[in-house]
Amino acid sequence: MGEQQVILSKADIPKRWYNVAADIKHPLDPPLHPATNQPVTLGDMERFFPANLLEQEMSTQKWFDIPEEILDILSLWRPTPLVRAERLERALDTPAQIWYKYEGVSPSGSHKTNTAVAQAWYNKQAGIRRLATETGAGQWGSALSFACHVLGLECQVYMVKCSYHQKPYRRSMMQLYGAQVVPSPSDLTETGRKILREDPDCPGSLGIAISEAIEDTVTHEATKYALGSVLNHVCLHQTVVGLEAREQFRRAGLKPDVLIGCAGGGSNFAGFVFPFVSEKLAGDAKYRVIAVEPAACPTLTCGEFRYDYGDVAGMTPLMKMHTLGHDFIPPGIHAGGLRYHGMSPLVSALLHDGVIEARATLQRDTFDAAVMFARSEGLIPAPESAHAVRVAIDEALAAKEEGKPRVIGFCLSGHGLLDLSAYDAYFSGKIQNVEPVAAGV
Ligand SMILES: *Cc1c(COP(=O)(O)O)cnc(C)c1O
Secondary structure, eight states: OOOOEEOOOGGGSOSEEEOGGGTOSSOOOOOBOTTTOSBOOHHHHTTTSOHHHHHHHHOOOSEEEOOHHHHHHHTTTOSOOEEEOHHHHHHHTOSSEEEEEEOTTSTTSBTHHHHHHHHHHHHHHTTOOEEEEEESSSHHHHHHHHHHHHHTOEEEEEEEHHHHHHOHHHHHHHHHTTOEEEEESOSSSHHHHHHHHHOTTOOOOHHHHHHHHHHHHHHSTTEEEOOSSSSHHHHHHHHHHHHHHHHHHHHTTOOOSEEEEEOSSSHHHHHHHHHHHHHHHTTSOOOEEEEEEETTSOHHHHSEEEEEESSTTSOSOEEEEEESOTTOOOOOOSOGGGOOSOOOHHHHHHHHTTSSEEEEEOHHHHHHHHHHHHHHHOOOBOTTTHHHHHHHHHHHHHHHHHTOOOEEEEEEOBBOTTOHHHHHHHHTTOOOOOOOOOTTO
């Protein structure tokens, strides 16, 4: 007895990343230069990213070998378990099976470490000595801080000022791993100093922090910029998650009916589902694949599919993606990692082609699901991951309604042990359902 788990051995860590760009029906529209509206050149992008990562970014090659040293670092916590949530199934009294792929076992507590390690490694390979980045809630900053430390790079993190004060333990983690962390806006950049002169109490935003990290990159020697989601190479690095899960389902003798992931910039969703999408695109399987987002920031369900900037200031290249508009400021919902106006171009293209579906969930309903999951399975989901939990439960309830079994797989992208203040807010009734808003409103 006891809960079913499929545990792989270290030898089963995938040796290659899978690139869905090789299999999608229509090639991606190229990113455009923000000033000229012409396709960006490698030279334009090399100010920010090393050539080896840009090669992955623009490639339609199907597989990339994972370098030995990256595999070695990933093996600190990979392969991650695929667990059957039998107590949750019993609590729901459903004929469905619910399985979750758990990424919370990584050093920083989420899937983000998978790409952090890869990005730090490729930058080091290219002779870079220092990475600059921004972080909102702190998950990406802590993942990159860890990766930089193990690979001997310096790490400069611009952390949105209100989070810097609200999430002191994420800041402690980054400092423990040896990163320099400053509240943004900061006095380290021209952008930050200008904003502080006008508004010394500015709480900061992700858009400002991105602008600071980009300015830092171009004004420091041997420094590049690192992004924790959205981009093609980030989705690529995350496919270790889905490649493992696909093998784990195979060993359990199961084919999932539905696969679910939460989507902020789209990378954990991409990493979990793309290896399954590959079989679907080849006509070998009929999975339903669902991306889940907060109704308060409904990029896929209400956004438009068009070119837009990645940042508020309009400094990044324009990408063809689902977007709420680059000046969209989502309400302060607690799933900080899902408050992005845009979406991975690859995820956006698959939605546009009808290969995947999208659903939006309300905040209170999302926390209801997270609490039910925690009380039956023990693990406390990150508020972001709770969106996937909500839809997994809804799918299990739909199976009960129909009186038919189904196999549900979802990605539990991270733990919520540093997000307990969000659970406090939920229990004190401060988290309300925020209805979807239309694009451009
Ligand atoms: C950052 C984060 C997300 C959202 O980012 P994606 O790029 O969409 O994956 C989801 N879950 C957790 C735990 C996160 O930290």
